[in-house]
Amino acid sequence: MAEKEHFEALQRDGATFFTPLHASRAPFSSTEFRESPHDVEIEVNLRDYLDVLLRRKWLIGSILFAVFVTTAIITLAMTPIYKATGRLEFTLQSPKVTKFEDMTVPQTQTREFMNTQSKLLISDSLAWRVIETLDLVNNPSFNTDIETENGSGLMSGIGSLLKRLVGHSSEVDPSELERHEAEVQQRLLKSFMKSLEVKAERDTTILNLAFSSENPAVARDVVNTLIRSFIFWQMDKKVQSASLANEQLGKQIDLARIRLEKSEAELNRFAQKAGIVSLDSRMNLIYKQLEAINTALAAAHAERLSKEALDMQAREAGISGMPMVIANLLIQHLRQHHVVLVSEYEDMLVVFKPDYPEAKRLKAKIDDVAAKIADEEDRILQAIRNDYLAAVKNEDGLRVQAEKAKAQAMDLNDRATQYNILNREVTANKDIHQSLLQRAKEIDATMGADISNIQVVDNALLPVIADRPRIKLNLFLSMGIGLMLGLAAAFLLEFMDNTIKSVDELSDRFGITILGVLPEVEDGLKDKLDDLVVCDPRAGFSEAIRTTRVSIQLSTTGVGSTQKLLITSTTEGEGKSTIAVNMAKAFTAAGEKVLIIDADLRRPRLHKVFSQAVPGGGGLSELLVETRSLEDVLRATDMKNLYFIPAGLLPPNPAELLASKRMHQCLEELGKTFDRIIIDGPPSVGFADVLVLSSLVNGVILISTLGKTHRQALSLFRSSLANINARFLGSIVNRLNVQSRFGGFYSKYYYQSYGYENRSPERGTEASLEGPKSSAAS
Template sequence: MNLAKSNMGAAHGPKDAFPGIAGSQASETPLIRQYWRIANRWRWVILGVVAACAITGLIITLLMTPQYTATAQIEISREGNQVTSFQGVERNNSQVDQEFYQTQYGLLKSRSLSERVATQLQLTDDPRFFEMFGVGKDGEKAFARINNRYTAAGRAARLRIAGELLRNNVDISPARLSRLVDIFFTSPNATFSARVANSWADAYIQTNLERKSQATSYGRNLLQRQLGQAKERLDESQRQLVNYASQQQIINLPTQSGSTNGPATSERSIVADDLATLNAALSQAITERIQAEARYQQAGRAGASTEALRNSAISALRQQRAELAANYQKLMVQFEPEYPAARALKAQIDQLDRSIAREESRVSGSQLADYREAQARENALKARVDQLKSSYLDLRRRSIQYNIYQQEVDTNRALYDGLLQRYKEIGVAGGVGINNISVVDTADVPQKPSRPRLLLNLAIALLAGLGLGVLVAFCLEQMDEAIADPAEIEHQFDLPLLGSVPKVGDGLNPRDVLLDRKSDMVDAYLAVQTNLGFTTAHGIPRSFAVTSTRPGEGKSTTALSLATMLARAQRRVILVDGDMRSPSVHHLGGVDHNRGLSNFLAGENDIPSLTFPMSDLGFTAMSAGPIPPNAAELLTGDRLGVLLNRLLEEYDHVVVDSPPVMGLADAPLIASKVEGVIYAIESRGIRATLVKTALSRLANANVHVFGGVLTKFEAHKANSGYGYEYGYGYGRADKANT
């Protein structure tokens, strides 16, 4: 969409001195204002589309057949019973409930339920039902009649069609945050709508009960088959376990271990029992060997062993020796060791020492024997324990597969017990039917039609018409390439806006309008002249051409007007008609074009004879001269440059009325000889793409374009619809009244 079209006004004041201001303001136009401008421009199209849609909606509403809607309400409770109580991954209750209720809503719209209702109401053989919904033509095979009755051959097809018709006209609406569900049915017959709504609720309840009964029977049969399969797997795993234990000679003894839930039977191996017993005996033997070793070591400490100290014979001998030693010491006080009595006591003491030594040696030998016996027993037990350890490790290796088989037996037994328990539960609950669906309100016969709703349909038609009208307006805006606003010249063509010129009334001569110094066109071209003074460093260009995209856009009027404005500014001006293919300046001067530009280009040098005065407008003009066979060939030489140089010696400004750009080579050739070009663009008379093409031709010829002038501008037809007419005739109404 051409959203860049701005509502900026024409340049008629200080802003005209800076044409870029218009473009910058246009680019800053709010988006809402741009949309409003488009809507305002195409408002009659939008209003027409809205009116057409409203009338169409009214006609369609009045032609529609009244429809009656009956409502039945049911309550769907959450099911709590399960066929089996197997526990799986726990899910959020809200998610489970949502899945359950969504499933029920789907069942309420199922094909089987609609066909069940059709069967119960005997709709498959009722011609009035099919005629009510506009189906059942006699030409169709399913609706063939014999004696004004449908044939039995097409009953299946009619049942399918009847079910589809019911589903298309039923609506299931669950109440928010509740277990209530409304069943709506709409048809042209109020009584029939109530019958179908009530039958739909009853059929749904019957279907729910039948489905539960079938699910119980199916679950019992399924569990029975699974129970037999589980029993076979359990027997097979037990046989496999016993055979493997026999092959590997694995003997386990049963043991009882108490628990809070009752006794639990487990098994232990004989090797493990023997190893535990021998390991305990080995620990005892090690203890006894350590004790015997300690006693034996104490025996070697000069008879200071515990056994020696506790021996009664050794104690008696030591007592006798002590007494004899005491007597011997008494004799030694009085006598020498050789005294006979002393010698006799010494001999007795020595004999007692030998007896004590023999007794201690005997005790020490007994302790050594005990130590060696304990050591031998310990070694024997160690050897047996090591042997049992090897046997136990070998048994552990062989028991890996045994344990695998044992686990399989335990798993199969647990599955079998669980299935058996579920089978018993189903057997108990199989004959009990619980209905979790109930009818809350039955459907009454509606007293007034639910459709069509006139106000709602008109509102929808108006909204649709408004949307369609806006779409049409945007499409038209997109396809419209006409230049409507002055600001578009700078935005679309990157061309400075010199000014906009209002359209001259039909039948008025531009020359006559220029003579009226208070006319709007004079004001407009004065603004163009003012802006033109800022295009070069030395002010208004001394030589410039005025061209356009195609003929009839007002370039000749622009050239004439600018020459007039410059002449009124006390400048010496000459207007040269450069359009040698379709000359027009001589008409404004009331002369012919027998002599003019083409004569000079052909070689004649007498310039004064080629010009004529336009005294009322204050400048001199040069006509195009005789129309040459090929104007472009005359313009390719240097004669045009010579002419301009000679004219600039006498005149302050040379204005050239150039031919159009499109399709001709004349305009670029003329533009290359002057300082620049003023481009005239007809408002709403030329497509933007053509203007861009023409400007690109000038750009390729390195032509300097001073700016654009929007001609034949009508403010009331601008896109914005306001703001452009303020510069034309400002204050004149007050002066006229005065």
């Protein structure tokens, strides 16, 4: 009771027990934490992913198995669906029986043409034609909602539906009947389109038609009926188009005939009024006269020019040399006679003088002949002149007549303008009427004469093997999907799991030195785990403890002493107390005088390990409140040079007690007696005890467990030690699974290399005898 009252007094005056933390510490060694761990680039390799898969293999396998079994059950429970398939070949243009053009315009692009045919095959009108032909409304394998009652056709199903709705009323509303008829029709069409599949083969004009149904006969009949109905439907469309075109052309022909008759009547009335018989020059008198006058005028003009030239030549050059004078027979005779007379006269003048009577007579004859020649030439010259004047007069007369005829023609042209307009309208109406009559005759000739451009390649056969469900494919897909889901779940859990996964992560990511790696202890050795380093020194765990002890001894050579060590962890259950006990015994086996202190004043455990040394006398808490002395709380264990101070009673203020001057004084005093002081502290997260103890020791060792130590807790622990300038030696990895990637490495290259596994009793006994020497030497 006195001790409890003293603890309460300490809780009230706890502030007086705090001492300043040691700000001046030895400089950090290579074993202490490194700066800026977040700046370290983390290398991810294939082995890390393989390690995730190995650790999560049961999760992946479970998901894979669940997906596989579920898929298998669902697949086997599904109703078999049969698919029947048929094939159609299309040509871009129908074969021509006649040379006339068809009423439908062919599509020249193959892709557009095939797309159009595909859309036509899945049209509602064609689908309903097939449904009615096969009476699928009353087929239970197609219409699952059909009533099992007498009656046939769509109206029977609608009637039964209306009877249920109106309570067998004798009066049925027509609008209600129409509405339900439309609902049934739309439902059946939707079901039909869902089961129908139309697909074009690549780079061909062949379409594949497939229909799926629970009844294989229904699937076959639907495809074959759809093919026949489509062919007939296409032919009916052409006949219908021709009929509609013929009917429309009949109306247009009647209108064209009326317009033609009206335009001809208007033309005749205008011609009678204007006095126009015809505008054709061969039939019109005015145009004919004008043409004749123009021809005559041109000839007269040419004749006048010729005679004018002849007259001018005769006057200017003389008439004697004109061809017509030379050719005149009278003049030729006179000139010959004149030449004879002149010759005789000249002969006579040789003998006689000109006064000779006979000479005078010859001279008179010569002058008479010359006068006759001159008279004849004057007569010819006057004739040429008269011909020229007659030609001029004739030309002038024809020109006057031409002007009169031209005036009459221009007047006729003025009147013929409207006549031509009316005549052109008559001609156009006549052409339109004639072309419409010709097209109507062509349509009558081509109606029903076209050959279909659709050929059946394959009719649908009765399917004997179900198309769905595809058991093998579903199971293979389920395995793939299950594996993907399993991998996704594994990596998702791995991503959400914030614990340390590998030894390398401690060093590479957080810059923490690995002091040792302790394997998972076999089940047969767990009951003596606290004393394993002594009772089974050849065990892998024992060897790892000794290796860690050597690592601690050599890690701070030349830097500072590691006489006082604090062993802690981020959370409870990571094995810090067990490791502290075995480390203490390993240092003792190495020849050191060791003291282990249970400083976990919240949940102490070492008093259970050294139960034979704790019969009474109090512990650390009593020592710190000065109700006990060091001699009272210091206990010897059953191992030589190993001493123990239990935690004692649990105080209400552990942090204040550990931070008291008394704690610092006791550690200083104990350091003079013992070579090594190992303090088993509480977990670091959530308590200030570890920070207080870290300031009192020469080094802090963190116990980490893969898959349990959290990254945030580890980062917070390092930051806290850095804030108080505590010395962090490194971490000991505990409970490494030797079957995992890292465990297998250590087991293969460390523990098994020297025959620790499957050793014989003789060698084991010999090794046990040599063990202390080796330890002492170490």
